[in-house]
Amino acid sequence: MSVTYDEKKQVFKLDTKNSSYAFHITPDNRILHLYYGGKIPETDITHMLRIPNDEPFIPSDHDAMGPLSYDCAPIEFPTSGVADFREPCFQLMDKNGMSACECVYTGKYEIINGKPRLEGLPATYSNDGDAQTLELYCTDPANGMEIVLQYGVFEYCDVITRSVRVKNGGKDNIQLRRLLSCCVELDRMDYDMITLYGTWARERHVQRFPLRFGKQSVDSNRGSTSHAHNNFIAICDHTATEDFGEAYGFALCYSGSFLAMAEVSQYEKTRVLMGINPYDFAWELQPGESFQAPEVIFTYSGTGIGQMSRNLHDVMRNNLIRGKWKNIRRPILINNWEATYFDFDSDKLIEIAKEAKKAGIEMLVMDDGWFGHRNDDKSSLGDWFVNENKLKGGLKKLVDEVNKIGLKFGIWLEPEMISPDSELYKQHPDWCLHIPGRHRTLVRSQLVLDFSRKDVRDYIYGRIKEILSSANIEYVKWDMNRQLSEVGNEILPPKRQREIWHRYVLGVYEMQERLITDFPDLLLENCAGGGSRFDAGMLYYSPQIWTSDDTDAIERLKIQHGTSLCYPCSCFGSHVSASPNHCVGRITPFETRGHVALPGTFGYELDVTKLSDEDKQAIKGQIAEFDKYNPLVRNGDYYRIGDPFANDRYDAWEFVAKDKSEALLEYVQVLKEPSVFLHRVRLKGLEKGSYYRCEQTGRVYSAEVLMSSGFDIPSLWGDFRSYIAYFVKV
Ligand code: DGJ
DSSP states (O other): OOOOOOOTTTEEEEEEEEEEEEEEOOOOOEEEEEEEEEEOSSSGGGGOOOOOOOOOOOEEEETTTEEEETTTBBBBBSSSSSSSSSOOOOEEEOSSSOOOOOOOOEEEEHHHHHHHHOTTTTOOSSSOOOOOEEEEEEEEEETTTEEEEEEEEEETEEEEEEEEEEEEEESSEEEEEEEEEEEEEEEEEEEEEEEEEOTTOOSSEEEEOOOOSSEEEEEESSSSSSEEEEEEEEEEETTTOOSBBOOOEEEOOOSSEEEEEEOOOOSSSEEEEEEEEETTTEEEEEETTTEEEHHHHHHHHEEEHHHHHHHHHHHHHTTTTOSSTTTTTTEEEESSHHHHHHHHHHHHHHHHHHHHHHHHHOEEOOOOSSTOOSSSSSTTTTOSBTTTSSSTTTTHHHHHHHHHHHOOOEEEOOOOOOOOOOSHHHOOOBBOOTTTTSSOOOTTTEEEEEEHHHHHHHHHHHHHHHHHHHHTTTEEOOOOOOOOOOOOSSSSSSGGGGHHHHHHHHHHHHHHHHHHHHHHOOEEOOOTTBBTTTTTHHHTTOSEEEOSOOOHHHHHHHHHHHHHSSSGGGGGOOOOOOOOOTTTTOOHHHHHHHHHHHTSOOEEEEOGGGHHHHHHHHHHHHHHHHHHHHHHHSSSSEOOOOOTTOOEEEEEEEOOOEEEESEEEEEEEEEOOOOOOOEEOOSOOOTTOOOOTTTTTEEEHHHHHIIIEEEEEEOOOOOOOOOEEEEEEE
């Protein structure tokens, strides 16, 4: 059993393979966190509480157990206004304008084998009983709020999930002012925090800094996860490395504005919080109405940051990503965006398709610019009607021709947007998010459709459905190219206006759920101006996400390294693109571009008709490599060996089969140094006592030699060169 309840000690404990998470119910039904860390056997652990005795200036009550000092007690679900002055999870406004609230255990709990769905939201799910759920029923006696703390336990991969559902069980309306999904109280402060920051074309770079007293956070108030900060954080020992030390990783399964915070109190303890950003959030609950907060997926590793990532990769690959494409090889696609931008027609696409087919590519994806009168990024979003000047004879004709050539066909859509220069905007100027009487700010010349509105969603979904039903379209790239501003509409009453941020996200989820339900064979790839909505929420709908518009192999080292802290490589949209690269002008070998794209979904983003014969030939080799290694990439354990943020000389990573039978080492020499021959790289994760044959050198090595001494990378001439080595257990 993953979930145990020691009735005598009033301790709930959630156990995974290598971790335990425990909390205690006090005699007056407060819920106090006890422990989260390496696995412990016993439940007699209330001594861990360490709450000071009647210190001056600490607000405290006395209950049957002794003094309970709210401001330094480890509170499982902290609430606002009741003498815990740290950041709370829960705050509301009652009919009297009071914002204080409490969370008191009712004595009712439920342990469920499996994992119930979260209404309207993405969340992890259980396969054949690989998860257990604990639901703890709580209340605020002063206002009748019902609060259900929800815990999921994935024992096999050391992952716990948390979320919370609240219901207005009182007689009066209540306004939720904040409802964070989870609070994890850690009993120390000597930690580092790791976050993934960035901007367009430079997403998810890694920053790591020591925690200090006070609050440190990352967030988004942009309505989507954002390029600026990802909704993942890690908390780890100062000394933690990839392979050593304690590390906690937290990922929010949500795609809108978020808050992720670590607060260090004056008592040197750390409170970690995550959830929907309370900034500009409010939600009206009439009596009987409920609100479900999104899920936080978190893990503990006692053996370094690498294992933290592998735990998250496992749960996302097995228990978050769904559908037909969950774990099968994806078709190798060629996307025309960097090949043509807006300047294409069906002849050009056919030309690309023919050449792509010869090279062994399997799908053509038609990117932005095929609809309305869109010849640049200034018009036509919302006018989802084929531009027959470009696609002569229509979409079906093009798709049929591409299919006849032997390629599948995929299409780009940006359903959430509207251009002021569009027929749709002429007819429905009120369909975008807007505040009456206020200027409508444009980003990339576009406004955001109000997906909190069912009529708007229904119209757009109708268009999408018609397009996808009109031809044999097997893949959709769902793009989203701006942040939300002037968030309001003329539909909801004033007291419900602040709900639009979250209603918008629910609307996006509802649309994508409809799409993959109606078209179960469709391969969906999410994208948002590159990787600005790369999050666990989106992975519930699409098994792959476009990682970044920066396709330069060397820039991608950092982007993919950062992204891999939380997300499995097999969901990284990654393509070989032209050189010089369109984002940075860097010239890199074709081979290196292939090797850097190899751990992801793999494809091409260039004009194949303009490639040299040598590069066209190289594509065949790259596809063969992809075929050979993709099962290992999809199912194996990922190990970071190099760190592109720590050195500009090389990067390396490795995939090891779960049964340790094979391993793939990838190495990129970033800058060549003179007089350094044979860089030796130590492998990880192999089976001690076993021997491995390296396909490239033909030599057999013991796992111990490969992991303790290392493998010699042959001398590579020039910058930006790459090398791969494949090992099979003998
Ligand atoms: C942003 C995406 O990230 C690109 O790949 C491309 O699809 C453009 N949008 C098209 O406008």
